[in-house]
Amino acid sequence: MMIKFFRKIRQKQLSENKFSKYLLYALGEIILVVIGILIALQINNWNENRKNKIAEADYYCRILDDFELNEKLIDETSARITNKIKLSKELMSDLNNIPNDRSLILNKHVVAIRQDVFVPSNIAFEDITSSGQLKLLTDLRLKNRLIQHSTFLNNILNLLQENRNVIIDRMSDFEFMSEFGLQDIDYLERELDREHIELLPKNNWTNDPNHPIFLKFQDNLVIYIGMLIRQKQHLSNLKKEMQEPIELLKNKECKNKEG
Template identity: 85%
Template sequence: MENKTGKYFKYALGEIVLVVIGILIALQINNWNENRKNKIAEADYYCRILDDFELNEKLIDESSKLIRNKIKICKELILDLNNIPNDRGEILNKFVLALRQDVFIPSTIAFEDITSSGQLKLLTDLELKNRLIQHSTFLNNISNLLQENRNVIINGMDSFELMTEFGYQDMDYLQRELDKEHIDLLPKNNWTNEPNNPIFLKFQDNLVTLIGMLIRQEQHLSNLKKEMQEPIRLLKEKECK
């Protein structure tokens, strides 16, 4: 009986050991699978973030090109305005092109996804992770500065109290909508040919202010593009395919 009890004890102990080993192996396999999934997810996020950066580079280049064209138009307008006699309708229609605000909206889908989902911990490259966080802050600051610039431009346009005196009705899209009987009822003002007219002076000042704000927009975008180069370099080292 003692021999049998000893054998049973050894057998039970062996079973326990096998179960424990099985559990440990299963846990190890599960951890390995989780780590593998995390590595795949991490690599995917790096590639998606890089795609956003490269898209933003293109958006910056396109926006900068539009800004340079608007600056060119404003400089031409100052000359046109002072080339008397001139046509108020032509000047204002040209002004609308320079005034149009093309808002720069960067793509941040991948980084917002990883932060909002609480998966930022998946990024194991601490240097790159910290750099991406810094870039996100920098990008928000640039976006705020661009918005402030747009507000200055809009406020300048709002400074013309009477838009009909300014000649808003001379702009192409309103000319196509308003009939002659409507136009005849509106104020007649030839301020673009009157250098001492307050509207003339204010408009000319607004053109100079607009040029200044456009230059600042271009500088902000240029600074953003420069700031992006280091995180782009770090992301490209991940060899996204």
């Protein structure tokens, strides 16, 4: 409407041969168009900023969810490790309580050495970094802290993997295992028939403190307990490191949490 108004005035001025007034109104029309464009750009920028703020709040919420889940996973994994340490110490006592039952020792050993792999949830932060949307996080302190945490988390995962590798190397010594008496393990005993069991070694190493397998088994238990203790320490360090970013995230608005 405003543009039509100016156009009519301009046409009238031209018809009346008032060129100076025509230039004035033409300039006014140009200014009006520029103002309209600027307003449109401002509205567009406002909409984009609003969308970015919503996306930023959503990422904070999702990242906090991952942190809280990881706290729970750390506690659960640490509890299982504590139980394995307890079981391994019982095994050492059982082994040295001669005479002993090899079948009982081996079946308890199978339970003790089962490996629990800590797999943290880091989906939200990986999503925002891989999609190139890290710029959406406007809180520089929190952003840098999340980047530091991601590096720390990867280092902890590497240390835990190194621990597991040591355990696997110790427990997969096939020369040692060949005389171990695996036929006494329940699930193998149920599967193997008498013909196959007769082919396997029948030494009674658990009742001979000087037997090489006895000594190595006991040594492996000590190493295993040490590795389990280190795993708990790594997880404890990770949980401590998580507390600062968790507190920073809790200070952010999170609609999912509020709902």
